[in-house]
Amino acid sequence: MKRLWILRHAKSSWDDPGLADHDRPLAPRGKKAAHRIARWADTNDVRPDLVICSTAVRAQATFELVRPGLGFPEERVERGLYHASVDDVLELVAVEDDALAGILLIGHNPTLHELTMILAPPGPDVFPTGALAALRLDIGSWRDLGPACGLIDAFVVPRSLAH
Helix, strand or coil, X not given: CEEEEEEECCCECCCCCCCCHHHCCECHHHHHHHHHHHHHHHHCXXXXXXXXXXXXXXXXXXXXXXXXXXXXXXXXXXXXXXXXXXXXXXXXXXXXXXXCCEEEEEECCCHHHHHHHHHCCCCCCCCCCCCEEEEEECCCCHHHCCCCCEEEEEEECHHHCCC
């Protein structure tokens, strides 16, 4: 069995219309949401061996705020998660070392929502910013990651967590 956590970056700011999409920072609401997810992750033993994070500023900022709740995972920033397709993400994870019991992906919609629906159908109806899906996968190797191999143990939306 493997564990996969899927975290959509927290709410980003649109205050500077001149910034490229890739460079948008977190909004104040996004920072609060990421802190809530960090507390939930810590309380619920979210302990990935590896975090793979998009290069987008808002994704990396989300990781920095959530990191204290994750233990001490290895981390990798992956350009391929920005504008990735579901197939791209599946290929990215499939090559990971099978010694890794759990991986956390931090990236973007619509890909993360679609990935969750494919891996653990029917998946959540929506996947808002800052949401975290915790999947238990019935696989022994990351290369076996594919349709309907998992179950959602938890789906957490920051606004549903205590301030």
